[in-house]
Amino acid sequence: MYVNVENVNFAYDKKPILHDINFGMNKGEITGLIGPNGAGKSTMLKLMIKKMKPNNGKIIIGDNDIFSIKRENNPVTFIPDIPVYYEELTVWEHLQFIKALYPENSVTVDSLIREFNLNQHLNKIPSALSKGTLQKLMIALALLRQYDVLLADEPFNGLDPAQTYKFKNTLKNLKKQDKTILISTHLLSLAEDFCDRYIFLYDGRIVEQGTKTEILQKQQMNKETSLEQIYMSLIGEGEHYAGVQKTVMCE
C-alpha cells in the first residue's frame, strides 16, 4: 500500500489517546475515518501531517517514514477542521501565495475560484467570510499544493448542498488522478457515496476497517446494511464495542 500506519500509539501528556493503530491506504482510493466525538480522528490526522510525533510506531508514505521526508518533498496536503490563514491577506492573495509556492501543480487559481464560487469574495480578508466560504477557501488552498496524499478533517463542515455535491465530485476526480485520500467525517450517508474503505475508530482504537463488503462479511451483516447501521452496531451511542446489536440489524 502507498500509505502505511504501523503500530502507532500516541498520548497527550501522559493520557493515552491512540492505541496500536494499523492501517494502509492505496493510491486512487478514498478512505473514510469514522468515529464518535473524541475517538481520536483529528489526533490521527495531526500525526500524519507531522504536527505531533507518535510515541511508538511509524507512518510511512511511499517507502519513507514521514519524519525522514524533506519539507520540500512533503507529499501531504491537509484540509484542517479549524481554519488556518493569514489575517492580513485577502482571499485573492492567499490563493496567489500558495500558487506561487507550488507552480508545478497544474490546478489554476481561476479554476478554483470558479469551482468554489469565490469570485465575489476575492478582496475580503478571511475573518470577513462566512463559515462556509472560509471552508471553501481552506479546501481551495489545500488543492493548490503539490501532493499525492490528501487528508481532510471534516471538510464538508459549513458547505451548502450545492458545494457539498461539487466537492464530492472533486474528490471522485482526485481519485481518478491516483491521489490517496483520507477523510474524517460524521456524514455517513455522504461518505458512503464516495469512500472505498472505512476505518472505524472508537476510544482511540480501530474497531473495524475495510471495504464495506469486507466489513459486512466480517460483521455477518446483510448486504443492504447502511454505513449508519454499521456505525450504530459497532459504536452505537458510546457503548463499548461489542457488536451487541448485530443480530437485530440482520433480521
Ligand SMILES: Nc1ncnc2c1ncn2[C@@H]1O[C@H](COP(=O)(O)OP(=O)(O)OP(=O)(O)O)[C@@H](O)[C@H]1O
Ligand atoms: N491538545 C490536546 N491536549 C490534550 N488532550 C487533547 C488535545 N486535543 C485532543 N485531546 C483529546 O484527545 C482525544 C481525541 O480527540 P480528537 O480531537 O482527536 O477526537 P475526534 O475523533 O477528532 O473528535 P471530534 O469528532 O469531536 O472532532 C479527546 O479525548 C480529546 O479531549
